Amino acid sequence: MLDVCLPGTGGVLPLENRWLTCCWVEYQGKAILIDCGEGTQIALKKAGCKLSRLDVLLITHFHADHIAGLPGLLLTLGNTGKTTPLIIAGPVGLERVVSALTAIVPVQPYPIDLVELKGDRAEKLKKSEMEISCLPLRHGMPCLGYRIAIKRKPIFNPFKAQQLEIPKPLYETLHAGQAIQLEDGRVIEPNMVLDGVRDPIQVCYCTDTQPIDEISDFARGADLLICEGMYGDDTLHNKMKEKGHMVFSDSAQIAKKAGVKQLWLTHYSPAMANPEQYLDEARKIFPQTVAAHDGICTTLGNSKD
Amino acid sequence: MLDVCLPGTGGVLPLENRWLTCCWVEYQGKAILIDCGEGTQIALKKAGCKLSRLDVLLITHFHADHIAGLPGLLLTLGNTGKTTPLIIAGPVGLERVVSALTAIVPVQPYPIDLVELKGDRAEKLKKSEMEISCLPLRHGMPCLGYRIAIKRKPIFNPFKAQQLEIPKPLYETLHAGQAIQLEDGRVIEPNMVLDGVRDPIQVCYCTDTQPIDEISDFARGADLLICEGMYGDDTLHNKMKEKGHMVFSDSAQIAKKAGVKQLWLTHYSPAMANPEQYLDEARKIFPQTVAAHDGICTTLGNSKD
Numbered sequence: 323m324l325d326v327c328l329p330g331t332g333g334v335l336p337l338e339n340r341w342l343t344c345c346w347v348e349y350q351g352k353a354i355l356i357d358c359g360e361g362t363q364i365a366l367k368k369a370g371c372k373l374s375r376l377d378v379l380l381i382t383h384f385h386a387d388h389i390a391g392l393p394g395l396l397l398t399l400g401n402t403g404k405t406t407p408l409i410i411a412g413p414v415g416l417e418r419v420v421s422a423l424t425a426i427v428p429v430q431p432y433p434i435d436l437v438e439l440k441g442d443r444a445e446k447l448k449k450s451e452m453e454i455s456c457l458p459l460r461h462g463m464p465c466l467g468y469r470i471a472i473k474r475k476p477i478f479n480p481f482k483a484q485q486l487e488i489p490k491p492l493y494e495t496l497h498a499g500q501a502i503q504l505e506d507g508r509v510i511e512p513n514m515v516l517d518g519v520r521d522p523i524q525v526c527y528c529t530d531t532q533p534i535d536e537i538s539d540f541a542r543g544a545d546l547l548i549c550e551g552m553y554g555d556d557t558l559h560n561k562m563k564e565k566g567h568m569v570f571s572d573s574a575q576i577a578k579k580a581g582v583k584q585l586w587l588t589h590y591s592p593a594m595a596n597p598e599q600y601l602d603e604a605r606k607i608f609p610q611t612v613a614a615h616d617g618i619c620t621t622l623g624n625s626k627d
Numbered sequence: 628m629l630d631v632c633l634p635g636t637g638g639v640l641p642l643e644n645r646w647l648t649c650c651w652v653e654y655q656g657k658a659i660l661i662d663c664g665e666g667t668q669i670a671l672k673k674a675g676c677k678l679s680r681l682d683v684l685l686i687t688h689f690h691a692d693h694i695a696g697l698p699g700l701l702l703t704l705g706n707t708g709k710t711t712p713l714i715i716a717g718p719v720g721l722e723r724v725v726s727a728l729t730a731i732v733p734v735q736p737y738p739i740d741l742v743e744l745k746g747d748r749a750e751k752l753k754k755s756e757m758e759i760s761c762l763p764l765r766h767g768m769p770c771l772g773y774r775i776a777i778k779r780k781p782i783f784n785p786f787k788a789q790q791l792e793i794p795k796p797l798y799e800t801l802h803a804g805q806a807i808q809l810e811d812g813r814v815i816e817p818n819m820v821l822d823g824v825r826d827p828i829q830v831c832y833c834t835d836t837q838p839i840d841e842i843s844d845f846a847r848g849a850d851l852l853i854c855e856g857m858y859g860d861d862t863l864h865n866k867m868k869e870k871g872h873m874v875f876s877d878s879a880q881i882a883k884k885a886g887v888k889q890l891w892l893t894h895y896s897p898a899m900a901n902p903e904q905y906l907d908e909a910r911k912i913f914p915q916t917v918a919a920h921d922g923i924c925t926t927l928g929n930s931k932d
Contacts, residue, residue: 335703336669360699361666364641386698386731393695394665398640422730425723426691 324349324472324523326546327619329365333530333552333567333589334387341365341616342387343589345527345548347470349452354378356468356527358391363398369617374402378449381412382529383465384419392423400430411437411447411454413464441466453522457540459531461566467528469540474623475499477517486510523623526582529589532563533572538579545622547580548614549573551587554600570600574607586614629654629777629828631851632924634670638835638857638894639692646670646921647692648894650832650853652775654757659683661773661832663696668703674922679707683754686717687834688770689724697728705735716742716752716759718769746771758827762845764836766871772833774845779928780804782822791815828928831887834894837868838877843884850927852885853919854878856892859905875905879912891919 325348330341342359346366353375355366366373376399382388399408410420416438439445441458448454457467478497488510492502501511526541529550541547552558552567559569570587577585585608590597597613604611612618630653635646647664651671658680660671671678681704687693704713715725721743744750746763753759762772783802793815797807806816831846834855846852857863857872864874875892882890890913895902902918909916917923 335699335706336666338669338673360696361641361669364643364666368643384731386702389731390695390698391665393691394640397691401640419730422727425727426689426694 323621323623324470324525325619325621326525326548327369327371327617328548328586328588328614329369329371329616330359330362331588331590331614331616331618332387332592333550334592336361336387337592340590340592341368342391343529343550346371347452347525348375349472350450351375352377352450352452354380354449354452354454354470356380357382357388358395359387360390362391363395365616369619373399374404376404376408377406378409378411378447378452378454380454380466380468381410381416382459382467382527383413383461383463384415385463385530388530389419389423392420393427396424396427396430396434400432404432407433407435409435409437409447409449411439413466414438414440415464439466455540457528457536459528459537460534461530461532465530465566467526467531467537467540469524469526469544471522471524472623473522474520476512476519479515479517482517483515486514488515525622528576530567532566533568533576537576541576541580541582544580544582546584546586546620547573547577547582548586548588549576550589551597551604551613552589552591553594554597554603554613556603570597570604570611570613571607574604574611577608577611582610584610584612584620586612586618588614628926628928629775629830630924630926631830631853632674632676632922633853633891633893633919634674634676634921635664635667636893636895636919636921636923637692637897638855639897641666641692642897645895645897646673647696648834648855650893651676652757652830653680654777655755656680657682657755657757659685659754659757659759659775661685662687662693663700664692665695667696668700670921674924678704679709681709681713682711683714683716683752683757683759685759685771685773686715686721687764687772687832688718688766688768689720690768690835693835694724694728697725698732701729701732701735701739705737709737712738712740714740714742714752714754716744718771719743719745720769744771760845762833762841764833764842765839766835766837770835770871772831772836772842772845774829774831774849776827776829777928778827779825781817781824784820784822787822788820791819793820830927833881835872837871838873838881842881846881846885846887849885849887851889851891851925852878852882852887853891853893854881855894856902856909856918857894857896858899859902859908859918861908875902875909875916875918876912879909879916882913882916887915889915889917889925891917891923893919 332340345356637645
C-alpha cells in the first residue's frame with residue numbers, strides 16, 4: 323500500500339496557516355518527496371512524515387516556492403543519520419540550480435545523485451518497487467508533472483492451488499512469480515495458480531501548468547490525481563492560463579477525462595483563503611474532487627500491495 | 628524611538644513552534660533586518676513586522692539557518708511594491724553567496740546594493756539616522772556582530788530659551804542644531820539653549836560566536852544587547868565554545884562587563900525546549916537578562932528620539 327500526504331497546499335509564498343505545495347509518497351518505508359519550498363521541512367514534521375525515510379526528491383520546476391527549501395532540507399536530512407544516497411531528479415537545469423542553492427550546504431553524510439529528466443515519456447526512474455514517470459507541463463519554464471506507480475502482484479487463486487494440492491507455505495513463492503517443484507516431482511508454474519494481472523497503484527502530481535490535454539493521458543486511470551487549482555473562481559480561467567496556471571474547473575475537467583478515482587486540488591493562491599467555497603462547482607464536473615488541506619493523507623491499495 | 632523585535636529565536640533549524648533567529652529594528656518607518664533563515668518571512672508577518680519597510684538586510688554569516696530564507700524574502704519583498712534600493716550587507720563572501728541563492732530569484736522591482744564588510748571597527752554603514760557598526764566574531768567562518776545606533780538630539784533647556792525671550796515655534800530649529808536670528812536682530816546659537824549631548828540609542832546583536840572580550844567593548848553601554856544562548860546548561864560551556872557558541876552564563880558575563888541596560892538571549896538549540904528554566908542562573912550574573920521568545924518586542928528611547 324502506498325501512503326500519500328500533502329504537507330503543504332499553498333502556492334507563491336508560505337503563509338502562517340498554509341505551507342507551500344509539496345507531496346510525500348511512502349512505500350515500504352521508503353519515501354519520495356515532490357518539491358520543497360521554504361518551510362517544507364517544518365510542514366513534513368507537522369504532517370508526521372519521517373524525513374529519515376526520504377530516498378528520492380522530485381523537483382517540478384525551479385520557481386522558489388517549489389525549491390527554496392532545499393538547503394535546509396538537505397541539512398536536516400543529514401542530521402537524521404541518513405548515509406544512503408538521495409536521488410534528486412528534476413528538469414534540465416537541475417544541476418545548475420542545486421549547485422547554486424547548496425553553496426551554503428557543507429558536504430553531508432549521504433551522497434546526492436542528480437538526475438536531469440528531459441521530460442521524455444519513455445523516461446522512467448525506478449526506485450525499488452516504485453516507478454516514476456514524468457510529463458512536460460506548460461508553465462513558462464521547464465516544468466514536469468510526475469506519476470508514481472507501484473506494480474501490484476497478480477491475483478492469486480487459492481482454489482486452483484488447492485486443486486493442485488500445493489502446500490500453503492509455497493503460495494507466496496508462486497504469487498511472487500517463481501515456479502516451484504513439489505516433493506512428488508511436479509513443477510508448478512505461477513500461471514497455473516494466478517488469475518491475471520492487476521493495475522498498478524498510481525498517483526499523479528501535476529503543478530504548475532496551463533491546462534493541457536497531455537495531463538489526461540498521463541493520469542489515465544490513476545488512483546489519485548493531485549492537480550493545481552490556483553483559484554476556484556472560473557472567471558479567472560483566462561488570466562490563470564496566461565500565467566501558466568489552472569482554476570478548479572480546469573483540473574476537474576482533466577480528472578474527468580482521465581477517469582481517475584479521485585482528484586485533490588492544491589497550490590492555492592495566497593489570495594484564496596477558503597478553497598472549500600468553490601468546491602461545489604468543481605464537483606459538478608468531477609464529483610470525486612477534494613479541496614486538499616495541509617496534512618491531508620490517504621492510503622492507496624491494501625496491506626498486501 | 629527605536630522598535631526592536633525578535634520574530635524568531637531558534638538556532639540550527641526551524642521548528643514548528645520556534646522560528647529561526649532574526650532581529651527587526653525599525654526607526655521612523657524604515658527597518659533593518661538581521662539574518663533571514665528559512666521561514667523568516669513568515670515569522671516577520673506573524674510578529675507584525677511590515678516587510679515593505681525593509682531598507683537594510685544585515686547578514687551575520689553564511690550558515691543556512693541565517694540566510695537560507697533569502698530567495699523567498701526577496702521575492703515577497705518584490706510583491707510589497709518596494710522600488711527603493713535594498714542594501715544587503717554582510718561578511719566578505721556576501722556577493723558570492725547572494726549570487727548563488729538568487730539563482731532562483733528573477734529581477735525584482737527594487738535594486739539591490741551589496742556591501743561586503745571587512746569587519747573593521749571603523750567601518751560604518753549609515754542609513755538615514757541609523758548608524759550600523761560591525762564586529763568580527765569567532766565562529767569558524769567569517770561572522771559579524773552588529774550595533775545599530777541612533778543619535779539623539781542634545782537636551783533642550785526651555786528655561787534658557789525663555790530667559791532669552793525666544794518665541795516657542797523656533798525651539799525646534801535650535802534643538803535640531805541650527806542657529807536662528809530673531810526679529811530684534813539677535814543671533815541665537817544652539818549651544819545657548821542646549822544642555823549637552825545624550826548617549827545614542829543602541830542595540831547590539833551578536834550571534835553566532837564563542838565568548839570573546841571584544842563583544843563587551845563593542846556593546847559598551849548599549850540599551851539592549853541581543854546575544855546568543857545556545858544552551859542554558861553551564862556544563863555545556865566547553866563543548867559550545869569548541870563549536871563557536873555560548874551558553875547563557877557566557878552572555879550574562881558579557882552583558883555585565885559591557886554595562887548594558889538589558890540582555891536578551893536568543894539562538895536556542897532545538898534540543899532546549901524551555902529556555903526559561905535556566906534563566907535564574909543567568910540572572911545571578913546579570914539581573915536584567917531575558918530569555919527572549921518569538922515575537923518579543925520593545926521600544927527604546929521615547930517618542931521625541
